[in-house]
Structures are given as structure tokens and as C-alpha cells.
Amino acid sequence: MILPVGFYHRPTLDVARELLGKVLVCKSPDGVAAGMIVEAEAYIGEEDPACHAAVGRTARNAPLYGPAGLAYVYLNYGLHDMVNAVTEAAGHPSAVLIRALEPVEGLALMRRRRAQAPWRKGKAAVADHELCRGPGNLTRALGITLADNLRPLTRGRLTIRDENLDVGPVAWDSRIGIRVGTDRPWRVTISGNQCVSGVRSRKSQCGMLGDRPRSSLS
């Protein structure tokens, strides 16, 4: 079942938590690629210094201010397209960044796309659990680009499905790769999943379990 708009039209932390275990699907003429979401981050409002809306409404971040259930895709570092699910009511700029997937369908297509990255030409193939590890990697593996910005996630080429997959324990910790707003524990992951990005082979990521971060500031 494809997640309905109502799923996204809720508090962003709840959406982030419940996106774990759901399946992001991208169809293209080359085939279908899909993966289970194992890592996500919440970006909530103009008061969140790490949210793109912290600078107020601009041409780029306008999708954050729109209705829930749309994709917000933008280019980062000139190299990587990042995909978010817009959440909450229109006028409340917020979204969930999808940071890693466990590949489910279209592994061969993912491998082909990853190998096409300019910096990967002539390099060894990536392992299956690395195909969608990291926000830039997963968009490349699924073929998600800026052309998917503002696309509804409730039908068509780009969707998120509930396939009743088991999730198990989840952990909240601070968001990755940002210079501000690191105090907010708004990154959520499936504990122990090999496809989660971030610090490698680090001793057990101090994490709390549960439906909400221990100290949510919202």
C-alpha cells in the first residue's frame, strides 16, 4: 500500500520514525529500483538552524512550505541530489531527509547507476549493502534527480510503500554533516542495520530507543 498524504501531514518526528521500514520506490524506463528506509533525519521549521527554511522562504526551499507528501529534491555540494519528504501543514516548512536504504528491488540497476558516477569509473563495484548507503548514493542508485523535485510521493514514478516489514529497535541521535543544529537528536536509524551511513565500525552508537527522541525540542 502506498502511504497516503495523511501519513505526511503530521508532526515531522513521527513521520521520520515511521518512515523506517517503509519502501522507497522509483520507476524509470530502465526498470524499478526500491529500498527499505533505514535512516532518516527531521528538519523542522524556520527555528531549526539546520533546516533550509532557517533563512526564510526562498526559491530553492519553497517546496518545504508547500503541502505534505511532496518530494523536495535539491543539489548539494554540486554533486549530490538529496531527497526529502515534505511534512506537516502548508506554511510549516519541514521535511524528512532520507539518508539510507536497504536495497530491495533492482539491485543490478542500482549497481549500474552507481558505477556510472564519474568518480567511480574504473573502480571496483560497491557491495550490495553500500548501494544506497548515504543520501547522495541512494538518489544515484534509484535515479532520483532534480527533475523529481515537487513530485507527489503518493502516486506515479516516485512513491513510498508500506509493505509491513519488521523494523526492530530504532535509535535517535544527532544529525550528520551539518554545522549548526547538531544539538537536536533528530536522526533516526534502524539499530544495527548494515546499510546505515555515518561513522563506520564505531562502537555502539549511543542511542535511545523509542518513538520519540528523549529530549525533543519542538
Place this chain on the structure above:
DNA sequence: CGTTCGATGCACT
């Protein structure tokens, strides 16, 4: 093991 740093393009000041 760890840390540094270049590639790359565009929105924003």
C-alpha cells in the same frame, strides 16, 4: 585505525 581534502554547481549575499 584516524583525519584531511578535492571535486563540483548553484542558490544566496
Place this chain on the structure above:
DNA sequence: GTGCATCGAACGT
């Protein structure tokens, strides 16, 4: 002109 919600190679310990 500056600075990224990154990736991965290169280098140091």
C-alpha cells in the same frame, strides 16, 4: 564570492 543536509581517495598514526 561564499558555503554547503557528500563521497571517497589519500595520507598520517
